[in-house]
Amino acid sequence: AQRVTQPEKLLSVFKGAPVELKCNYSYSGSPELFWYVQYSRQRLQLLLRHISRESIKGFTADLNKGETSFHLKKPFAQEEDSAMYYCALSPLSGSARQLTFGSGTQLTVLP
């Protein structure tokens, strides 16, 4: 069975401080890991994926297969980063690449 765990439901940091949102997963095969974000009154949207190794809006995430983690990091948080963040995984291949989501972390960046 596949599972995604986000241990923090709420996280508050001050503007300019570093932020790290934790994500751990369990999956028997080769997963692809994602971070999705939902800003207030907007739909769920993809932020980044491990396979592309990009930095999006200053956020990065590294897949650590040994620790089965995919933590999201940003060195200097901005107020516009306040949102709900979901970590998700899907099979790397196959026909039905459904997403398994964690329960989400609500990030608040304080002025």
Next chain:
Amino acid sequence: GVTQSPTHLIKTRGQQVTLRCSSQSGHNTVSWYQQALGQGPQFIFQYYREEENGRGNFPPRFSGLQFPNDSSELNVNALELDDSALYLCASSPEEGRGLSYEQFFGPGTRLTVL
């Protein structure tokens, strides 16, 4: 983009409900998710070219249809109180694999079962 209707819906226990989704242009795979309050979305099933392509841990009273024009429906029979949730549909292009694979989400339909 992906659109869903209606935005909100109120039903009573035991009734049946149909939720609708229109995929993004050019996409022929649609997935449905249930998001209970305070939880992440949970996969219900996926349709590809009008056939069910994968299913999560949901009972048979959750069923779906996908039409040739890339619209789709989620049907839920014999509604239970626990079915109250936000229902999301997401579309993706057939050819999306690896670096380009992405699911594009709609705004959701909020279902309340009384």
